Amino acid sequence: xxxxxxxxxxxxxxxxxxxxxxxxxxxxxxxxxxxxxxxxxxxxxxxxxxxxxxxxxxxxxxxxxxxxxxxxxxxxxxxxxxxxxxxxxxxxxxxxxxxxxxxxxxxxxxxxxxx
Amino acid sequence: xxxxxxxxxxxxxxxxxxxxxxxxxxxxxxxxxxxxxxxxxxxxxxxxxxxxxxxxxxxxxxxxxxxxxxxxxxxxxxxxxxxxxxxxxxxxxxxxxxxxxxxxxxxxxxxxxxxxx
Numbered sequence: 001x002x003x004x005x006x007x008x009x010x011x012x013x014x015x016x017x018x019x020x021x022x023x024x025x026x027x028x029x030x031x032x033x034x035x036x037x038x039x040x041x042x043x044x045x046x047x048x049x050x051x052x053x054x055x056x057x058x059x060x061x062x063x064x065x066x067x068x069x070x071x072x073x074x075x076x077x078x079x080x081x082x083x084x085x086x087x088x089x090x091x092x093x094x095x096x097x098x099x100x101x102x103x104x105x106x107x108x109x110x111x112x113x114x115x
Numbered sequence: 116x117x118x119x120x121x122x123x124x125x126x127x128x129x130x131x132x133x134x135x136x137x138x139x140x141x142x143x144x145x146x147x148x149x150x151x152x153x154x155x156x157x158x159x160x161x162x163x164x165x166x167x168x169x170x171x172x173x174x175x176x177x178x179x180x181x182x183x184x185x186x187x188x189x190x191x192x193x194x195x196x197x198x199x200x201x202x203x204x205x206x207x208x209x210x211x212x213x214x215x216x217x218x219x220x221x222x223x224x225x226x227x228x229x230x231x232x
Binding site for chain 1: 148150157159173223226
């Protein structure tokens with residue numbers, strides 16, 4: 001069974017600074033998707049970034065980028081120029097590419113932005 | 116663009132009552148997933164449907180049942196409600212057609228917040 005582990009329950013970063021959220025996962029599959037979701041106080045689940053395992057290039061979306069290390073099964077999220085609106089719970093997540101499978105979430109990291 | 120619609124957005128029930136949550140997927144999406152997120156928890160997969168047939172099942176209590184209808188909307192029926200059923204229930208939809216925007220990706224609805232008193 002696949003698992004997703006986020007070892008940082010909470011993190012804080014100064015506004016305008018850069019922060020990295022860690023995530024590791026375990027799977028025996030070779031093709032899969034990895035995601036970072038943001039859940040603000042409204043509790044809406046917002047997709048931040050997506051990475052296909054077969055792609056070696058790290059995904060980037062504006063101020064958000066990932067460091068995908070397939071061999072190490074590591075998938076960290078870097079947020080540059082942190083803004084107050086980035087304060088939220090961030091979930092790392094996994095989905096198999098072999099079937100339209102369920103998403104498996106990590107426990108989440110709560111990110112605080114300090115003004 | 117149309118998104119996933121869930122109703123109601125908030126629901127308050129007493130213990131042992133019944134609740135029905137509804138999910139309307141993005142047009143032309145044929146797959147629906149249900150997730151349960153307890154307070155301070157990560158979302159947990161409950162059940163999924165593809166073309167009106169159950170496709171996968173997670174840790175869904177026997178007191179819960181669900182189905183997908185001919186118009187692809189889905190309903191999650193919860194009976195004999197317990198205090199521990201208080202949670203945010205997400206529905207997500209997925210479309211397989213390659214011409215669909217974001218094909219093969221799950222889109223989440225806003226969730227239904229269920230409170231059991």
